[in-house]
Amino acid sequence: MAFDLYALDSLGSDEIDEILNSWAGFCVCTDAIIRGNGDLSAGSKLAPLVASLCKHGLRSLVEDHFLQALEETFKTNAVLMFWQHFEAFHSSSTSEMPNVHIKEDWPQTVLIKALEEICLEKCYQEKCLLILVHSFQSYEENLSLETGDLNLCESNLMCRYQLMVSAVLLATLPSYFPEILRMYFKKKLEELSTVIAGVSDDVCESQSEMDIDDNYSKKNISKDHKLVKDIGKVVRDLRSLGFMSMSEDAYASAIFVLLKSQVNDLAGDEYRNPVLESIKEWIQAVPLQFLHALQLYLGDSVDYDNGSSGLKSPLASPVSSFPGVNMPSELLVRWKLRLEYFAYETLQDLRIGKLFEIIVDYPDSSPAIEDLKQCLEYTGQHSKLVDSFISSLRYRLLTAGASTNDILHQYVSTIKALRTIDPTGVFLETVGEPIRDYLKGRKDTIKCIVTMLTDGNPSGSGNSGDSLLEELNRDVENQEGADNDDNINSDDKQAWINAECWEPDPAEVDPTKGSNNRRKIDILAMIVSLIGSKDQLVNEYRVMLAEKLLNKLDYDFDSEIRTLELLKIHFGESSMQKCEIMLNDLIDSKRTNANIKASIPQTSQTEQGENDVSLNLLDATIISTNFWPPIQAESLNIPTSIDQLLSDYAKRFHDIKTPRKLLWKKNLGAVKLELQFEDQNMQFTVAPIHAVIITKFQDQTSWTSKNLAAAIGIPVETLNRRISFWVGKGILAESVGTASNDHVFTIADGMIDANRNGITNGNSEELSMADEEGDNSVASVEEQLQKEMTIYEKFIIGMLTNFGSMALDRIHNTLKMFCVAEPAYDKSLQQLQSFLSGLVSEEKLEMKDGLYFLKK
Structure with a gap:
């Protein structure tokens, strides 16, 4: 009914008096009901007053006044007191020294108590509102209105009241209240996770042979579980106050925080065990079971097979069964997808960071x-x-x-x-x-x-x-x-496999690079591409192999043969031909040594003098010079007995291998020698130059550096560098001579401590083949390149003289075009750049803006 203001003009004085008296009585009765502190006896007086006012079309005015009275009372008796419960938390969170006790204890006491008080007040006001509804119903029943209209009346009033409650609370909502809710749900979920973990451990210990379905049933969270009931009651109270969205955000935030913590605990710095499945199991065991139990407690579970759920997405179709849940609801399906995506993203970020x-x-x-x-x-x-x-x-x-x-x-x-x-x-x-x-x-x-x-x-x-x-x-x-x-051509087979599993390239792909380059990741090819060409790798391997073979103390090179065979398969036999000849030289050397020693008559061995060295003690490594990298040769005056031994070996070799002759590299190889002192003997395996140095001290116990260098036939600088080996071992002592640049070396007095530098008493052997100075027996690839490129230096100088300046690629192409006679120019661009950098460092050339020109 609507009230027409213009109808007042048609009312008589008696009707006006009736309206005023009824309104005054209605206001008094309303105050008595709402502020009656639980006394609803005045409700019986409300019906005739409401009927009188409604008769004159004042129903909307009655509703507005009653709701306004409810709102004012709700603000005074409930809202202000509700927010006062949390002021202590607010003051502790804003102070410099927060009260930890308040933060930890309030969820079980303050929040629940505050919700109980305000919900009691709300429940009482709803009863008051029902009295008004019944008054309307009594009036309308007298007018013979349909029941549907009566129910609609109740529904409209209750909706208006609920909106009023929500509006009042949200209008006065403090900024810290959402954080309070998050803390409450986080603490409760942590307790729930602990309970589930405890149940799971008990099941594993006491019923290890039980069927897995039985185990799951033991770990299920019932809607009647105390923690679920506590949380469900809080959620229900919050919903009734209009905080439905806020409460859902709060426990959702708590679930995600707990999930993130669980991911960090399971993963952390543990890389040797998979954790993803454990995380997914935890999601299903804790948050999803909690949400399912909460749905059942609140009574808002949606039947999965109901057509109204409208699940069309393929993401929801492969959901696995939930423990204790025959068919998950749409809400659980969506929660599962959200939680798993968050878990994947959190674990991904954790792994990417590490x-x-x-x-x-x-x-x-x-x-x-x-x-x-x-x-x-x-x-x-x-x-x-x-x-x-x-x-x-x-x-x-x-x-x-x-x-x-x-x-x-x-x-x-x-x-x-x-x-x-x-x-x-x-x-x-x-x-x-x-x-x-x-x-x-x-x-x-x-x-x-x-x-x-x-x-x-x-x-x-x-x-x-x-x-x-x-x-x-x-x-x-x-x-x-x-x-x-052999059943099918390998290329055709691979092409067919590639065609069957073809997928478009990802969006991040570089369009300038073809897809075929990405179909197979060849580690060796990627590593070789760092060098520029396989020839450079083969040359470096050849130098390294030569160094290793020359320092071999025996003929055990099976591993080198195996490696060479693998490299031949990968890089081709022609590329590794020189390396194969180097290994064959070692095999031939072993055979030759055996043949020469077998040719020595027994009588000659028994007739040797005391200082003579037996030919049986000599093993020679015989190499084919043309196939080995350049050998670093040094002049060296070896003892006469050893020189005679080498000559005898060379003569016997010539007799066996006529017309081939040996040319000794006396600075290469290894010497096993024994040093005898009064109280101990020591054995060493050293380079020939170290052996020659120490044997000179048999003739005299003291040498100056100049005299010793002259006797050995090496520069003084080389002697000072090499003799430091014996000084470091404590065998020789060094002192300053009469000249500042001359040093005196003598046999150390009293020798050395027994345990110094790892030397022990008795007939022990210390292997010292590693050259401490870092000198190599074979010229490095850089040294070989520098020597080979020297012949092109005049061409380069001439080109820069004529053209003034040239870029690297132009120099490279010009050399390839004109240097075709022996030796033909066959170097790579990187090798040429390395050589030109050497000329720049020698100040023969200058480079600016990528151009080379002569040094002015």
Whole structure:
């Protein structure tokens, strides 16, 4: 009914008096009911007054006044007192020294008490409102209105009242209240997680043989569980006050905080065990079961097979069964997807932040890599991995303090780890680019690569999984396995496989690089690409192999033969031909030594003098000079008896291998000698020059550096550097001579302490083959290149004289065009650049803006 103001003009004085009296009585009765402190006896007087006012069309005025009275009373008796309960928490959170006791204890006391008080007041006011509703119903029943209209009346009034309650609370809401709710739900969920973990442990201990379904039933959270009931009552009270959205946000935030903490606890710095499945099990065991129990307690669970759920997304279809839940509701399905995505993203960020350490520990950390792969497949945030890892590489690896060997090991581990995460190699191209650029600028990159190819992991740095020798062996095994498949052409078969599993390239791919380059990640090919060409690698390997073979104390080179065979398969037999001849020289040397010793008559051995050396003690390494790298030769005056021994060996060799003759490199090889003192004997294995130096002290016990250098036939600087070996062992003592640049060396008085420098009493042997000064028997690749390139220096000087200045590539192309006679120019661009850098350092050339020109 609507009240027409213009109808007042038609009312008589008696009707007006009736309206005024009824309104006055209605106001008094309303105050008595609402502020009656539980006394609703005045409700019986309300019905006739409401009927009188409604008769004159004042129903809306009656409703507004009653609701306004409820609002004022609710503000005074409930709202102000409700917020006062939390003022202590607010003051502690804003002070410099917060009251920890209040923060920890209030969820069980203050929040529950405050909600109980305000809900009691609200419940009483709803009863008061029902009295008004019944008054309307009594009036309308007299008018014979339909029941539907009566129910609508009650529904409208209750909705208006609920909106009023929500509006009053939200208008006075303090900013810290959402944080209070989050803290409450977080604490309760932590308690619930502890309870579930305890039940799970009890089940495992007492019923280890029980069926898994029975175990799940033991761990289920019932809607009647005390913690669920406590939380459910709080949620229900908050909903009734209009805080439904805020309460859902609060326990959702608590669930996500607890999940993040659980991920950090399970993962942390543990890389050797997978954790993703454990995280998903925890999600299903704690938050999802809690949400299901809470739904049942609140009575708002949605039937999964109800057509109104409208689940069409394929993401919801593969949901696994929940423990104790026949069919999960749509809400649970959505929660499961949200929680799993958050878990994937959290674990992904944790692993990406520690990816550098994870790759350092690879392959032991492969479970962490597998977890990261699954996370990235779910989230698709590969670009975050690329950006973060490149930043870590620049600040932690690609620095002057990191050795080239460590960088290479990390690069190999990075290739293997990212090959697991992204088999297409798209992201490896981006991540590996700064490493490749940095390694190309290191001078010892080739040497370190060859060491990794031939010796595996000799220095102990990196992991066993980083060995390129193992990768070379694995690559050969794969080739042999492919050769055994004769049923179908391997190229056709691989093409068919590629066609069946073809997928478009990711959006992050560089469009300038073809897809075929990313279909197979070849670690060896990527490493060789750092060098520029396989010829440079083969040359470096040849030098390293020569150094190793020349320092062999026996003829045990099976590992070198195996490595050479692997390299021949990978790089071709023609490339490794010289290296094969070097190994054959060692095999022939072993046979030749045996034949020469067998030709020595027994009588000659028995007739040797006391100071003579038996030919049986000599083992010679006979090499074919044309196939070995240049040997570093030094003049050396060896003792007469040893010189005679070498001549005798050379004569016997000539008799067996006519017309071939030996040309001795007296500075190379190893000498086993024994030093006899009054109280002890010591054995050493040293270089020939060290042996010659110490034998000179048999003739006299003291030498000046100049005289000793002249007697041995080497420069004084070389002597001072080499004799430090014996000084360091305590065999010789050094003092300053009459001249400042001359030193005196004598046999040390009283010898040395028994345990000094690892020397022990008795007939012990100390292997000292490692040349402490770092001198090599074979010229390095750089030295060979410098020597070979010297013949082109005049061509380069002439070109720059005629043209003034030239770029690197133009010099390179010009040399290739005109230097075709023997020796023809066959160097790479990198080798030419290295040679030109040497000329710049010698101040023969200058370089500016990429152009070379003569030094003025």
